[in-house]
Amino acid sequence: MPYRLNALSLGLTLVLAGSLAACKPATNETASAPAQTTAPAATPVSGIDLTGLDKTVKPGDDFDAFANGGWRKNFEIPADRSNYGAFTQLLETAEKRNAELIAELAAGKPAAGTDARRIADFHTAYMDEAGTEKRGLQALQPQLDAIGAIASRSDLSRAFGAGVRADTDPLNSTNFHTDNLFGVFVAKGLQEPAYVATLMQGGLGMPDREYYLSSDKEMVETRKKYETYVIALLKQAGIADAESKAKAIIALETKIAKAHAPLVDSQNVHKANNPWDTAAFAQRAPGIEWAAFFDAAGLAAQKKIVAWQPGAITGIARLVGSEPLPVWKDYLAFHALDHAAWNQALRGPGELPKAYTDLAFGFHGTTLAGTPQARERGKRALDATSSALGDALGKLYAAKYFPAASKAKVEEMVGNILAAFDERVDSLTWMTPQTKAKAREKAKSMRVSVGYPERWRDYSSLDIRPDDALGNRLRAELHEYRYQLSKLGQPVDNGEWWMTPQTVNAVQLPLQNAMNFPAAILDKPFFDPNADAAANYGSIGAVIGHEISHGFDDTGAEFDGQGRLANWWTPADTQHFQEATKKLADQYSAYEPLPGLRVNGKQTSGENIADVSGLTIAYMAYRKSLGGKQAPVIDGLSGDQRFFLAYAETWRSKIRDAALRQRILTDGHAPAAQRAQTVRNIDAWYDAWGAKPGEKLYLAPADRIKIW
Incomplete structure (x- = not known):
């Protein structure tokens, strides 16, 4: 929690004041604080947690360990989590609030047909463990029966089309993975102001192609455990000859993995800009009966569909046409069971009986993420309800927990940081005036949405029952897919939100040139309206700066101020940017x-x-927020020192090795500990903490990376 100066912590403050000051010579900011001869003014709340420091580490050797090492040494990851950190604190706050909201709704006995009733019934169904055990595979049986009835390649193609969902997003949440054979993403086109559907690779039961293809000993062992899991899940469902079927399923998935584009290629928007005529899929990707596929997927009316990974789509389609039909049917049956037993979106057990979810957790939770114990059912119920009825719950969340004063203060910070970006661009010596003008124009036209959307989703057509947990989830996934398809042919909404208010995250939307900052991330320990500016700018300010900068990273810089894939760079500026x-x-x-x-x-x-x-x-905006005055010295720390500590504490985290391995292989983000070391590229950090040559993080001024 944020560190506050009070009587109980005064002794700690005195010790830290001396030890921290010894980490470097006092900066001018600190040294210039006048001696107090009269009663001091009230000390501002620092917003910094000093209890997690490891003062045995030099800031210049490992700033993450200095800022967070004491906490990491003494903290044990809860048995039901693969990792824990500052973000988890926010998640737990949101979880507690969601629980309060749902309890209030249930107590009020809401009327049938209302969102309040849908929320209460969804939660009730999930919590009905005895009913779930009794129903067994009942909600899944129609899907399993349909798979069993597949008798031709046309039937198979139709089954794959019926199974696609809006569960991939290469540009906003940068989610490239789906356990369906393909994923669909609906958004504004890369170069045209109209909604288009994008088809993306999928079909793997493990997180990435490397899990199938790598010769790394951990990966080899993981593959053995995956086979054990597939066998066990098939046996649990009463499917005969599980051992041989499991081997055939994994052999098929390995072929799919070989067809997949690597993650780095999937991130390249130029390689992804492949709008294909719908009628041309049959020639470009033979093997699937595309007319049947698109009809079942609700995409038959579309004249063009984007092939994000064209080689993978062609390769997977070829497998659909060449691999034995019985193997594909076994593959579909396993994935139906796996999807129901493990909620991939929530990374937790699904809504099948315990015998199934225990098996799924054993592989997905323990083998892949190192988590010893599943989260208790009540917490999973909250996550599942929030996911299925995100806006319905989010509307209540924002109204109760996100005051107008917080919204106004964050919007002010965003404005200040955007102004700092404008100044930063203007000061760049390497960039030509032509490119500067385009960059500043894009920043000024960036749409900023704080807290919650202006318009809310309509769930009136979503059938939620108080006694059908799995059916509720499957219908919610289909409802979301149909919502995404409903945008096709409609005017583009550049104010569309891609996250709910209770989501602990933030997002840059390159196709809309916009940003979403949900209410749940705008809270302690990232944002405290009563804390000193240094902590707020170092934490949530850096998050805001991060999302603004995404508009100008190696993907965002490819899009102009209208959200179009367009080159607005001079050749010389492009070369400098690529080199940096x-x-x-x-x-x-x-x-x-x-x-x-x-x-x-x-x-x-x-x-x-x-x-x-x-x-x-964010640092520039913080300094400007001082209005030319000196920042107060709090707990023996200058304002700049607190700013950088707040940033490092944002990435305070502890993670299990299996989860870290998965993150390194599949995530577009560096691990949290390495993100905290970003400070080594900022000149002001050296002034604040006195890092010097010979220390591990030290970079000579010429070697510090400055891109924007």
């Missing part, structure tokens, strides 16, 4: 979070750029 980006990628690729496993600097490039640039402009 490569240097930053090389810097991150040198980090080795696990023995023998390094960060992929190219894969995490966009996030790394946003971290460096976002921290730079």
Whole structure:
């Protein structure tokens, strides 16, 4: 929790004041504080947690360990989590509030047909463990029966089309994974102001192609455990000859994995810009009967569909046409069971009886993420309800827990940080006036949405029953898919939100040139309206700066102020940007979070750029917020020191090795510990903390990466 100066902590404050000041010579900011000869003014709330420091570590050797090492040494990850950190604190706050809201709704006995009743009934059904055990596979049986009835390639193609969902998003949440054969993403076209549907690769039961293809010993062991899981799940469902069927399913998935584009290629929007005539899929990707597929997917009326990973779509389609039909049917049956037993979106057990969800958790939760114990049913029920009825619950959340004063203060911070970005661009010596003008124009036209959307989703057509937990989830997924399809042919809504108010995250939307900052992330420990500016700008300010900078990272910089994929750079500026980006990628690729496993600097490039640039402009905005005055010294720390500590504490985290391995291989973000080291590229950090040559993080001024 944020550190507050009070009687109980005074002794700690005195000790820390001396030890922290010894970390470097006092800065001018600290040294210039006048001696007090009269009663001091009330000390502002620092917003910094000093109890988690490890003062045995030099800031210049490992700033993450200095800021967070004491906490990490003494903290044990809860048995039901794969990781824990500052973000988890916010998640737990949101979870507690969701529980309060749902309890209030249930007590009020809401009328049938209302969102309040849908929320209460969804939660009730999920909590009905005895009913879930009694119903067994009842909600899934129609899907299993339909799979059993597949008798031709046309039937198979139709089944795959009926199974697609809006569960991939390459540009906003950067989610490239689906356990369906393909995923669908509906958004404004890359170069045209109209909604288009995008088809994306999928079909793997494990997180990424590397889990199937890597010769790394951990991956080989994971594959053995995956086979054990597939066998056990098939047996639990009473499917005969489970061992041989499991081997055939995994062999098929391995072929799918070989067809998949690597993550770095999937991140390249130029490789993804492939609008295909719908009628041309049959020639470009033979093997699937595309007319049947698109009809079942609700996409038959579309003249064009974007193939995000064209090679993968062609390769997967070829497998649909060539691999034995019985194997595909077994594959579909396993994935139906796996999807019901494990909620991939929530990374937790699903809504089948305990025998199934225990098996699913054993593989997805323990083997893949290292988590010893599943979260208790009540917490999973809250997550599932929030996911299925996000806006319905979010509307209540925002009204009760996000005051207008917080919204106004965050909007003011966003305005200040955007102004700092404008100044930063204007000061760049390497950029030509032509490119500067375009960058500043894009920043000024960026749409900022704080807290909650202006318009809310309509759930009136969603059938939620108080005694059908799995059916509720499956119908909610279909409802979301139909909502996304309903946008096709409609005017583009550049104010559309892609996150709910109770989501602990933030997002840059390149196709809308917009940002969403949900209410749940605008809270302690990231944002405290009563805290000193240094903490707020170092924490939520850096998050805001990060999202602004995403509009100018190696993907965002490809889009203009109208959200179109367009080149607005001069050749010389492009070359400089690419060279700086490569240097930053090389810097991150040198980090080795696990023995023998390094960060992929190219894969995490966009996030790394946003971290460096976002921290730079957040610091500029913080200094401007002082209005030329000296920041107060609090707990023996200058304002600049508190700013950088707040940033490092944002990335305070502890993670299990299996989860860290998965994150390094599949995530576009560097691990939290490495993100905290972003400070080494900021000149002001050296002034604040006195890092010097010979220390591990030290970079000579010429080697500090400055992109924006």
